[in-house]
Amino acid sequence: MEALVETVQRYASLEQLAPLLRALAALLIALLLSRLVRRAGRTGNGAASPRQVALLRSLGSWLVLGLGAAWALRELGFDLAALLGAAGLLSVAVGFAAQTSVSNLISGVFLLLERPFAIGDVVEIDGTQGEVVSVDLMSVKIRRFDNLMVRIPNETMLKSKLSNLTHYPIRRYDLNFGVAYATDLERLRETLLAVAEANPLCLSEPPPLIIFTGFADSAVTVQFSTWCRTDRFLELINSITVEVKEALDATGIEIPYPQRTVHLKGPLPPSATGVVGAAARSEAEA
Numbered sequence: 001m002e003a004l005v006e007t008v009q010r011y012a013s014l015e016q017l018a019p020l021l022r023a024l025a026a027l028l029i030a031l032l033l034s035r036l037v038r039r040a041g042r043t044g045n046g047a048a049s050p051r052q053v054a055l056l057r058s059l060g061s062w063l064v065l066g067l068g069a070a071w072a073l074r075e076l077g078f079d080l081a082a083l084l085g086a087a088g089l090l091s092v093a094v095g096f097a098a099q100t101s102v103s104n105l106i107s108g109v110f111l112l113l114e115r116p117f118a119i120g121d122v123v124e125i126d127g128t129q130g131e132v133v134s135v136d137l138m139s140v141k142i143r144r145f146d147n148l149m150v151r152i153p154n155e156t157m158l159k160s161k162l163s164n165l166t167h168y169p170i171r172r173y174d175l176n177f178g179v180a181y182a183t184d185l186e187r188l189r190e191t192l193l194a195v196a197e198a199n200p201l202c203l204s205e206p207p208p209l210i211i212f213t214g215f216a217d218s219a220v221t222v223q224f225s226t227w228c229r230t231d232r233f234l235e236l237i238n239s240i241t242v243e244v245k246e247a248l249d250a251t252g253i254e255i256p257y258p259q260r261t262v263h264l265k266g267p268l269p270p271s272a273t274g275v276v277g278a279a280a281r282s283e284a285e286a
Contacts, residue, residue, distance in 0.1 A: 023072035030068020034061040100155070101138065107154035108137035117164045124163040125152065170203065171230045173237055175244060178219025180254040185212065185220070191251050192224050195243045201236045203227040218259045 037060040112135065117123050121132050123142065130144035140157050142150045165171070179188060189210050196208040209225040224244065228236040248255060 019076055023076050026068050026071040030065050030071070033068075034064045037061045037064055100153075104138045104154045107158040108135075108139075110158060111135065111140070111154055112137075116162060117167070121167065122165040124165060125157065125160050128152070129165070166230050169230055170227050171233050172206075172225050172227050173233065173240065175224040175226075175241060176213070176221065177224075177244075177255060178216055178221045179248075180218075180256045181220060183220065183253050187251065188222070188253055191247050191253065192222075192244065195240070195247050196224075196226050199226070199236070199240055199243060201228045201232050201239060203229075218256045 038057050117132055117135075119132050119135060122130065123132055125142075128142060128144065128150050130142040130150065132140060133143045133149070134141035137154070139151050139153050142152060144150060179185075192210055193208060196202045197204075202208060203226075206227050208227075209223075211223040211225070213221045213223050215221070226236065226240060245255075
């Protein structure tokens with residue numbers, strides 16, 4: 001009780017109340033400026049993404065509040081150097097205890113600033129493909145096409161190879177297959193170009209691309225590439241594959257099965273002669 005009375009007497013005079021009033025004024029000014037900073041980002045010119053604006057507003061607001069708190073403590077007579085030293089030691093201890101969380105937090109800031117993708121984009125990372133539904137400071141949440149949610153830490157997102165499948169307005173689909181060695185390749189080229197021209201999803205610019213990629217064991221390998229709008233990509237895959245198969249069947253162009261030619265040297269043993277003869281008769285009958 002005596003300590004309370006002494007405290008009241010200590011702050012009884014206006015001269016002794018002045019530091020406390022200045023500290024309260026500093027806190028009030030910091031709060032007002034913090035609110036102004038949070039509202040200022042809402043009138044941006046659209047050059048930054050909404051998440052970047054939100055991040056900058058939050059950082060600016062906390063910075064103003066921190067400066068206001070330091071100002072108030074100084075008015076109350078606290079030694080800021082000692083407080084900063086203690087805060088430094090505390091931050092080191094917390095950093096060692098939460099290295100993963102701090103790494104994810106910093107990686108999240110870099111992701112928000114770099115903007116390799118946005119909410120709604122379809123991405124692929126470490127074999128996981130799906131739509132980005134949330135970009136947070138600690139992790140990115142992706143909804144796979146089988147409707148499963150996958151949470152990927154920001155540190156993994158920053159270190160791994162990431163493909164944004166919907167970043168550009170158009171995409172190319174590469175259909176790879178093989179045709180028999182007896183195929184007229186010029187006729188094949190005309191057939192494929194006719195398929196692309198008849199498909200409304202295929203873009204005329206960039207034009208379709210046909211590349212004869214090599215000679216396999218049983219076929220000449222071909223890459224048939226067509227362009228379409230990104231939002232119609234799956235439709236193109238389904239339609240163009242069926243149309244190519246139907247066109248090849250209509251023109252008599254064969255997609256061969258794997259084959260092997262066996263050359264026998266020397267006379268066959270007696271045990272194998274009957275087997276080879278039976279196989280030859282079966283083939284002749286067929």
